[in-house]
Ligand SMILES: [Ca+2]
C-alpha cells in the first residue's frame with residue numbers, strides 16, 4: 525500500500541461518526557447487547573425498505589437479503605440460515621436499500637456474528653438522494669458509485685490487528701443526512717481461505733424524528 529493510500533485509509537478509519545463494538549466469543553449471546561451500540565431493532569426505518577442485490581452472489585447457505593431487516597437474530601454463533609453472506613471464495617458484493625422516499629438518517633447499524641473469520645465487518649457505505657441526472661441505481665463492482673450519483677459516507681472496518689477475530693460485531697455510522705437509497709459495498713475480510721465473507725445478522729437504519 526502506498527503511503528498516500530495508507531494515510532487516506534487511516535483518515536477514513538478514524539472517522540468520528542463511526543463507532544464499533546465487539547463481544548468476544550466468550551460473552552457473545554443471542555441478546556446482541558453492546559456497550560457502545562444499541563441492540564438490533566425489530567422496528568426501524570430499514571424494516572420496510574426494499575433490498576436489491578446489485579453485484580455478487582449470496583452463498584447457497586445464506587438467508588435471503590430480507591433477513592437483514594427482519595428483526596430476527598441468530599440464536600447461535602454459527603447459524604447460516606439467519607445470516608446473509610456472499611458466496612464462499614468470492615470477494616463480496618453490493619446491495620441497495622430503498623426507502624421509497626428520502627428520509628433523514630441518524631444512524632446505520634450493522635450487526636454480525638460468527639465464531640471466527642466471518643465475524644468482522646468490512647464495507648463501504650454510500651448514500652444517494654436519487655435526483656442526480658447521472659444517477660446509476662445499479663453500479664456493479666468496477667464502477668465507482670461516487671462517479672454516478674452516490675456519496676461515499678464511510679469505510680467501515682472492524683478488523684483488528686490483534687488476531688482475535690471471532691464473536692459478535694456492531695458498527696454504527698451516524699449523521700448521514702437525507703437520502704432515499706443506501707448502497708452497501710461488502711468486502712471479504714480475509715483471503716487466507718474461502719471463509720472470509722461476513723455473516724451479517726441485521727442492518728438497522730434509525731431515522732431522525
Ligand atoms: Ca431491524
Ligand SMILES: [Ca+2]
Nearest residue numbers: 591596725726
Ligand atoms: Ca435479521
